[in-house]
Amino acid sequence: MSEETFIYLCDKLRPAMERRDTNFRVCVPLKKRVAIALWKLATGSEYRSVGHLFGASISTVCRCVQEFCAAAETLLIPEQIRxxxxxxxxxxxxxxxxxxxxxxxxxxxxxxxxxxxxxxxxxxxxxxxxxxxxxxxxxxxxxxxxxxxxxxxxxxxxxxxxxxxxxxxxxxxxxxxxxxxxxxxxxxxxxxxxxxxxxxxxxxxxxxxxxxxxxxxxxxxxxxxxxxxxxxxxxxxxxxxxxxxxxxxxxxxxxxxxxxxxxxxxxxxxxxxxxxxxxxxxxxxxxxxxxxxxxxxxxxxxxxxxxxxxxxxxxxxx
Known part of the structure; x- marks a missing residue:
């Protein structure tokens, strides 16, 4: 998808997917979280392969996909499929x-x-x-x-x-x-x-x-x-x-x-x-x-x- 559509998608899912840094660790940025989920959906690659590509752990990739789909069901699907x-x-x-x-x-x-x-x-x-x-x-x-x-x-x-x-x-x-x-x-x-x-x-x-x-x-x-x-x-x-x-x-x-x-x-x-x-x-x-x-x-x-x-x-x- 184009950058404009990607930015639109990030803004749409921001309320459910954006995270804040804590005193113990820096959160994964919203755009990276969305990109990880999109890459998984677009390629069907294994979590390990996606993690190597984005420099993230398997658990992080899994969590990004789950949270992206949950956010889409709440914020994107009601708008796109009516x-x-x-x-x-x-x-x-x-x-x-x-x-x-x-x-x-x-x-x-x-x-x-x-x-x-x-x-x-x-x-x-x-x-x-x-x-x-x-x-x-x-x-x-x-x-x-x-x-x-x-x-x-x-x-x-x-x-x-x-x-x-x-x-x-x-x-x-x-x-x-x-x-x-x-x-x-x-x-x-x-x-x-x-x-x-x-x-x-x-x-x-x-x-x-x-x-x-x-x-x-x-x-x-x-x-x-x-x-x-x-x-x-x-x-x-x-x-x-x-x-x-x-x-x-x-x-x-x-x-x-x-x-x-x-x-x-x-x-x-x-x-x-x-x-x-x-x-x-x-x-x-x-x-x-x-x-x-x-x-x-x-x-x-x-x-x-x-x-x-x-x-x-x-x-x-x-």
Missing amino acids: FPDQERFKEMAAYIENRWGLPQCIGAIDGSHIPIIAPQDYHCDYFNRKGWHSIILQGVVDGKGLFWNVFTGLPGSLHDARVLRLSTLWEVASRGNHIPASTKNIAGVNFGYYILGDSAYPLQNWLLKPFIDTGRLTAEQRFYNMKISRARVVVENAFGRLKGRWRCLMKRNECAVDLVKSMVLTCCALHNLCESHGEAYESAWDLPSAAELVLGLACDVYGDGRDVREALMRYLNS
């Missing part, structure tokens, strides 16, 4: 409609596995279908690839649909507390705002997914799936840039699960900070694959969003 208000919903929907032609869409949802070492308790629950231990990060992004809802910490063995149902997003969206409903009439159906998901997610009025390709899809259904897939790439790109910039999310994390969860949330907030500040992203940071695909299993759980999906399909083909 549930949109009514005006923000309108802006996100207008951006996506102008770019991909999908009316009333406010973003896309997906999941990603974060590697961890096997925890001592219930380690089998964290063993995912890919053959390694992980926790799941569920993220919802807007059309610009900025996270506006994140949920993480559940074991990697869980299905994406199960993770969604256990998240706060499911509760608030199903009750209609935060996502406005029936704001626009499209093809004879009242449309509220909705997000896009892959086939692993349940179909809802506020969550649309592609038709499952059984080889007998109509031309209209195939066109609908193509439009949905083109727009959904924004969340896959967001996860790619998140892990490309913060490499600790790619390597097997040796920290306790609670700290890994805090690190994941912090990296999501730092992703939003860097993206919104226009920080450069180098193609050399990209993951080996173009985007991580998660649990491409067909989900046979259907909600009450069939009429919404059919109406959107008719609208896109009109």
Whole structure:
């Protein structure tokens, strides 16, 4: 990140991270403490290696990372990852409609596995279908690839649909507390705002997914799936840039699960900070694959969003 963004971050976390000198020892300066934590998150290096680089002990590096993540959860995350208000919903929907032609869409949802070492308790629950231990990060992004809802910490063995149902997003969206409903009439159906998901997610009025390709899809259904897939790439790109910039999310994390969860949330907030500040992203940071695909299993759980999906399909083909 640029020096300006680094200074902004230091000033933001100063109330929680700054320390004073004592009669017995000189404290580690705030900028150095923040730099140590950022280097750990950006490289995933071991504490010993980070300590050698910054001239600090292993315990100091560990403490800096823990305090940085705790400060970020208190001061940075609430600012960078916020549930949109009514005006923000309108802006996100207008951006996506102008770019991909999908009316009333406010973003896309997906999941990603974060590697961890096997925890001592219930380690089998964290063993995912890919053959390694992980926790799941569920993220919802807007059309610009900025996270506006994140949920993480559940074991990697869980299905994406199960993770969604256990998240706060499911509760608030199903009750209609935060996502406005029936704001626009499209093809004879009242449309509220909705997000896009892959086939692993349940179909809802506020969550649309592609038709499952059984080889007998109509031309209209195939066109609908193509439009949905083109727009959904924004969340896959967001996860790619998140892990490309913060490499600790790619390597097997040796920290306790609670700290890994805090690190994941912090990296999501730092992703939003860097993206919104226009920080450069180098193609050399990209993951080996173009985007991580998660649990491409067909989900046979259907909600009450069939009429919404059919109406959107008719609208896109009109």
